[in-house]
Each structure stands twice: as C-alpha cells, then as structure tokens.
Amino acid sequence: xxxxxxxxxxxxxxxxxxxxxxxxxxxxxxxxxxxxxxxxxxxxxxxxxxxxxxxxxxxxxxxxxxxxxxxxxxxxxxxxxxxxxxxxxxxxxxx
Amino acid sequence: xxxxxxxxxxxxxxxxxxxxxxxxxxxxxxxxxxxxxxxxxxxxxxxxxxxxxxxxxxxxxxxxxxxxxxxxxxxxxxxxxxxxxxxxxxxxxxxxxxxxxxxxxxxxxxxxxxxxxxxxxxxxxxxxxxxxxxxxxxxxxxxxxxxxxxxxxxxxxxxxxxxxxxxxxxxxxxxxxxxxxxxxxxxxxxxxxxxxxxxxxxxxxxxxxxxxxxxxxxxxxxxxxxxxxxxxxxxxxxxxxxxxxxxxxxxxxxxxxxxxxxxxxxxxxxxxxxxxxxxxxxxxxxxxxxxxxxxxxxxxxxxxxxxxxxxxxxxxxxxxxxxxxxxxxxxxxxxxxxxxxxxxxxxxxxxxxxxxxxxxxxxxxxxxxxxxxxxxxxxxxxxxxxxxxxxxxxxxxxxxxxxxxxxxxxxxxxxxxxxxxxxxxxxxxxxxxxxxxxxxxxxxxxxxxxxxxxxxxxxxxxxxxxxxxxxxxxxxxxxxxxxxxxxxxxxxxxxxxxxxxxxxxxxxxxxxxxxxxxxxxxxxxxxxxxxxxxxxxxxxxxxxxxxxxxxxxxxxxxxxxxx
Numbered sequence: 001x002x003x004x005x006x007x008x009x010x011x012x013x014x015x016x017x018x019x020x021x022x023x024x025x026x027x028x029x030x031x032x033x034x035x036x037x038x039x040x041x042x043x044x045x046x047x048x049x050x051x052x053x054x055x056x057x058x059x060x061x062x063x064x065x066x067x068x069x070x071x072x073x074x075x076x077x078x079x080x081x082x083x084x085x086x087x088x089x090x091x092x093x094x095x
Numbered sequence: 096x097x098x099x100x101x102x103x104x105x106x107x108x109x110x111x112x113x114x115x116x117x118x119x120x121x122x123x124x125x126x127x128x129x130x131x132x133x134x135x136x137x138x139x140x141x142x143x144x145x146x147x148x149x150x151x152x153x154x155x156x157x158x159x160x161x162x163x164x165x166x167x168x169x170x171x172x173x174x175x176x177x178x179x180x181x182x183x184x185x186x187x188x189x190x191x192x193x194x195x196x197x198x199x200x201x202x203x204x205x206x207x208x209x210x211x212x213x214x215x216x217x218x219x220x221x222x223x224x225x226x227x228x229x230x231x232x233x234x235x236x237x238x239x240x241x242x243x244x245x246x247x248x249x250x251x252x253x254x255x256x257x258x259x260x261x262x263x264x265x266x267x268x269x270x271x272x273x274x275x276x277x278x279x280x281x282x283x284x285x286x287x288x289x290x291x292x293x294x295x296x297x298x299x300x301x302x303x304x305x306x307x308x309x310x311x312x313x314x315x316x317x318x319x320x321x322x323x324x325x326x327x328x329x330x331x332x333x334x335x336x337x338x339x340x341x342x343x344x345x346x347x348x349x350x351x352x353x354x355x356x357x358x359x360x361x362x363x364x365x366x367x368x369x370x371x372x373x374x375x376x377x378x379x380x381x382x383x384x385x386x387x388x389x390x391x392x393x394x395x396x397x398x399x400x401x402x403x404x405x406x407x408x409x410x411x412x413x414x415x416x417x418x419x420x421x422x423x424x425x426x427x428x429x430x431x432x433x434x435x436x437x438x439x440x441x442x443x444x445x446x447x448x449x450x451x452x453x454x455x456x457x458x459x460x461x462x463x464x465x466x467x468x469x470x471x472x473x474x475x476x477x478x479x480x481x482x483x484x485x486x487x488x489x490x491x492x493x494x495x496x497x498x499x500x501x502x503x504x505x506x507x508x509x510x511x512x513x514x515x516x517x518x519x520x521x522x523x524x525x526x527x528x529x530x531x532x533x534x535x536x537x538x539x540x541x542x543x544x545x546x547x548x549x550x551x552x553x554x555x556x557x558x559x560x561x562x563x564x565x566x567x568x569x570x571x572x573x574x575x576x577x578x579x580x581x582x583x584x585x586x587x588x589x590x591x592x593x594x595x596x597x598x599x600x601x602x603x604x605x606x607x608x609x610x611x612x613x614x615x616x617x618x619x620x621x622x623x624x625x626x627x628x629x630x631x632x633x634x635x636x637x638x639x640x641x642x643x644x645x646x647x648x649x650x651x652x653x654x655x656x657x658x
Contacts, residue, residue, distance in 0.1 A: 020424075020425060035555065039556055045548050050545070051545050051549075052546075053549070054466075054469060055466050058549075062552060064549040064553045065555070066556065067473060068473075068552065068553035068554065068555075069556040069559065071474045072480070072556075072557040075352060075481055076352060076481070076571065078349050079352030080352075082350070083353050083571065086350075086578050086579040087353065087577070088576060088577045089577065092579075093577060
C-alpha cells in the first residue's frame with residue numbers, strides 16, 4: 001500500500017480529485033436509514049396479500065426477512081470463528 | 096450448414112488455425128468460430144449423428160436433444176463472450192487453449208456414448224490447464240499441476256467405470272445410469288470430482304484463481320457445468336445428490352466470508368451455485384431438472400460476468416485482494432455497474448436472471464417435501480448474497496477508498512461485460528424465452544406477489560444485517576491471509592507424512608545397518624581371535640605334540656574297537 005503513488009494519506013478517504021455523493025457520511029447514513037424503511041415496508045407488505053408459502057412455517061409474516069437476517073448474522077459470526085481454525089499467513093504454502 | 100457436422104469440431108479444429116492469423120483478422124476469427132458453431136447447432140434437427148461401430152460398441156459422436164441443445168447453446172455463448180473478453184490478449188496459447196477447451200466441453204455435451212465422453216472429458220482437462228499455466232508464475236505452475244493431476248484422475252476413474260460398465264451390460268450408451276453398482280459408482284465419483292462435490296472440491300478454489308485474467312472467465316463456464324450436465328443425464332433422481340448438493344450450497348459460504356482473494360471468493364461461490372444444481376438433479380422431477388438446467392444457463396452468464404469484472408480489476412490494479420482494494424467505482428464506473436448486475440443476478444433479485452432459475456429448484460425441492468433441504472437452500476441464498484452479492488462489489492468498488500486511480504477496463508472487456516449484463520437482465524425480465532428452451536414444458540410463474548415479496552424480504556433483511564454489522568464494526572476485516580481447505584491434505588499433511596515416513600524408513604534403515612555392521616564386526620573379531628595371527632588355531636605347535644595326540648587318538652580307536 002505504501003508503494004502506491006496515488007495514495008496521499010495513510011488511512012481514510014482519498015483526498016483530492018472530484019468528490020462523490022458516497023464520500024459524504026451523511027449520504028451513507030441516508031442509505032442506512034433507507035434500508036430500515038424498505039425492510040419495514042416489506043415486512044408490513046406481508047399483511048396485505050395471501051402468502052403462498054412452500055411450507056406452513058413460512059406463512060408467518062416477515063418470516064423470510066427474519067430468516068434472512070438471522071442466517072446472515074450467523075454466517076458472518078461463524079466465519080469469524082472459522083478464522084481461528086483455518087487462517088494462516090499469506091505465504092503459508094510457499095514456505 | 097453441413098448436415099451432421101459437429102458444432103464442437105468447428106471450434107476445436109478452427110482453434111488450430113488461430114496461430115496462423117494476426118491482428119484484426121484473428122480478432123474476427125476467434126469471435127466468428129463460436130458464432131458459426133452456434134448457427135450450425137441451431138440448424139441441426141434433434142437426433143443422433145455420427146454413429147460408428149467400434150468393435151462391438153456403438154459410438155454416437157453427436158446427439159442433439161433438448162438437454163444437450165441448451166447446454167451446447169450456453170457453452171457456445173460463453174465461448175463467444177469469453178473470446179470477446181480476451182480480444183486484447185496477445186498470447187496465442189490462451190486463445191488456442193481457450194477455444195479447444197470450450198470446444199471439448201461442448202463436444203462432451205453432445206457425446207452420445209461414454210467413450211467419446213471420456214475423450215472430450217480428458218481433452219477439457221489437458222487444454223484448460225494451459226489457461227492456468229499462462230499466468231507464467233511459479234504459483235500458477237504448481238496450482239496447474241495439482242489441477243491437472245485431479246482432472247486427469249477424474250478421467251481415468253471415468254474410463255475404468257465405463258469399461259466395467261460395458262463388460263457388465265454390453266453397452267456404452269450415455270443415458271440414465273443410476274447409482275446401482277460399482278461401475279456406476281465409479282462414473283458417479285468421476286463426475287463428482289469435476290462437479291466439485293464436498294471433499295472433492297478444492298481443486299476449484301485452488302486452481303481457478305491462479306489462472307489468467309481471461310482464463311478464469313473461460314474456466315468458470317465449462318468443466319463444472321459439463322459435470323452438472325452429466326449428472327442430469329445419468330443420475331437424475333438419485334436421492335443422495337440432494338444431500339450432497341445441500342452440503343455444497345452451505346459450506347462454501349463460511350469460507351467465502353473470510354477469503355481475501357476476490358476471485359477465490361467467486362470460486363467458493365461457484366461451488367455453492369453448483370450445489371443448487373446438484374440438488375435439482377437429485378430431486379429429479381421435471382420442475383427440478385428444468386431448474387437445474389435453467390440455473391446452469393443463468394449461472395454461466397452471471398458467474399462469467401462476475402469473473403470478468405474481477406478480471407478487469409486484476410488487469411488494471413494488479414491485485415484482487417479485498418484488503419488492497421476499495422473505492423474503484425470512481426475510476427472504473429462501468430465495471431462497477433456490470434459487477435453489480437452480476438451480483439444482483441447471482442443473489443436472485445427479482446428482474447435478474449438468478450431469480451427465475453433458482454425459484455424452479457427451490458419450488459421443486461419444496462414440492463418433493465424436502466423441507467430441511469429447502470431451509471438449507473434458503474440459508475445458502477442468504478450466503479450467496481453475503482459473498483457474491485455484497486462482498487465482491489463492496490470491497491472492490493466501495494468500502495474505504497484505497498486511493499487507487501486506474502483506467503477503466505479496455506473496450507473489449509466492457510463490451511463483453513455489457514452483453515453479459517444485458518443477458519442477465521433480459522432473462523430476468525422475460526423468463527419465458529429461457530423457459531421455452533428447457534428440457535421439459537414449463538408451467539411456472541416466478542413473478543407472483545408472494546414470491547417477489549418473500550425474496551425481497553430475504554435479501555433486504557440480509558442487507559440490513561450487513562449494514563448493521565459494518566456500522567457496529569462487527570463485520571470481519573479483510574486480512575491478507577491463506578485460508579486452509581481440503582487442499583491442505585495434499586499440500587501440507589501428505590508431504591509432511593511422506594517426509595515423516597521417509598525419515599522413519601531412513602532411520603530404521605541406518606539402525607538396522609548399524610546393528611548388522613556391529614554383528615559382522617563382532618563375528619569378524621571372534622574369527623580373528625581364533626584364527627588370527629595370535630589366535631588359538633594359528634599357533635605353531637611342535638610336531639612332537641601332534642604325534643602324541645595322534646597316538647592318543649589311535650589308542651582311543653583301538654579301545655573303542657575292542658569294546
């Protein structure tokens with residue numbers, strides 16, 4: 001990273017060049033709030049139509065959303081745990 | 096078009112002339128070959144061509160039916176896109192190897208008997224390794240060798256199975272076999288190696304990310320989907336495939352979370368997607384098999400698109416390590432956009448291709464009553480979103496700005512990505528076109544309110560989980576590291592074990608030799624003691640004493656005689 005001639009500062013955002021919409025922390029926060037709103041709307045939507053689920057347990061409102069959320073968090077934490085067992089130095093096989 | 100000419104041969108034989116051409120002419124030629132082959136395929140009526148009697152067996156060199164047609168079509172489409180993506184490459188080896196490999200994959204799909212299948216099977220192995228070696232690094236050379244050993248091994252196992260099968264049944268026709276006895280089990284495992292079954296999978300994550308920028312794009316399309324085709328042809332409805340496939344969808348997602356090399360993340364993702372197809376074959380209903388074929392079709396496109404976008408990043412930045420990238424959307428906006436289309440397709444967002452194909456498999460699995468497997472598949476769908484939907488575009492193009500300012504990808508790469516992205520969306524928006532090509536009639540409507548809302552819920556809640564984890568600093572940071580997998584067995588454990596055994600044998604040998612030598616020395620010393628210059632037996636005795644002893648002996652003899 002230090003050898004990168006374009007890099008002007010150590011950490012954080014690249015200084016210089018034109019600025020982008022996503023460079024604003026305010027806008028990142030907007031996306032974050034937007035996600036909450038979309039999720040809330042999708043969860044509510046389940047109350048307004050007859051749900052054709054493959055199995056009975058999937059007919060519970062927002063069940064897909066909750067399952068997706070839980071699975072995602074589980075995968076990430078399981079991955080972190082997995083690192084303890086299978087992570088080695090980048091040149092592990094070259095030694 | 097010539098009647099009964101095998102479309103695969105157009106590509107394979109055509110590839111041999113590539114070295115003779117240069118510049119624009121070569122560009123036109125390598126793009127024209129897959130187009131010509133596809134036109135030939137479309138012009139062929141369904142049926143068997145090129146039937147040859149060989150000894151007592153019948154070879155069927157070209158079988159066109161609904162199953163082989165759609166696989167052949169997508170293979171040739173992938174060849175075309177891969178060649179457009181590789182137009183800037185000046186390396187003749189890559190063009191020739193890529194085309195013959197693609198042609199061999201296509202030929203295998205059209206093979207109506209298992210001997211021709213074997214020949215094409217091995218040809219894919221031998222030609223594809225050059226796409227890995229073409230990286231021309233020590234690392235790629237070693238990975239290529241490991242890859243070649245495993246791929247050729249799969250072919251040898253296939254051949255052994257076929258010979259035993261032919262002896263038993265008298266037939267080499269490549270039709271439904273079923274997992275019933277030893278020969279069919281051997282063929283099953285041979286296909287399983289190429290299909291990256293759990294524990295047989297790691298050649299994929301080991302080798303594909305070491306291939307060239309354009310090589311990985313080509314590699315991602317053929318070998319594994321040829322295996323899916325072979326499973327669908329010969330092992331549809333084999334129940335164990337449902338569980339094998341379910342494991343395949345689930346376990347790579349954990350490795351993909353912590354892998355730093357983004358092309359390797361895609362290789363894990365490839366493994367996971369194959370799992371969905373394998374489940375479809377295992378369920379074996381018309382709906383599920385249609386799902387497998389449709390998913391293979393869509394998957395080849397969006398996986399190629401994702402590998403293309405990461406290839407473009409590698410081409411411009413010299414690395415695809417997540418820990419060294421970020422903020423590239425500023426300098427490679429088109430590539431970023433195409434990558435997001437690929438990510439949305441693989442994550443199965445409505446209006447993208449993955450949505451309309453994965454739904455067939457999930458519904459097929461649910462209809463067959465496998466609710467546990469179905470839950471695993473939905474879990475794995477959240478996993479796909481994690482590593483392919485979010486991680487790939489996020490760490491390459493967004494995340495924290497790495498400060499890299501590079502040029503946008505070359506025009507030919509952008510065109511290839513653009514066409515592929517267009518197809519991903521077109522299939523998602525108008526699923527009927529793809530559905531009409533599937534092996535069985537489709538009576539399925541993917542766009543119901545229920546299905547769309549359910550899928551959006553799954554995806555957006557998972558995205559929300561990602562956003563929360565990142566915001567709270569709980570999402571694992573990217574670390575430049577090696578993630579161990581089953582290749583550890585033959586890259587570390589077996590060399591270590593062999594080293595230990597060699598050391599053991601060596602030590603035992605020297606100990607035995609030592610002992611033998613000591614015994615010998617002892618023996619020689621004792622002989623020396625008796626017979627040596629000062630030994631008892633070497634003493635010079637006076638003649639008189641000898642005469643005395645002779646007299647004693649004679650006396651004894653006399654006495655004994657009288658008794």
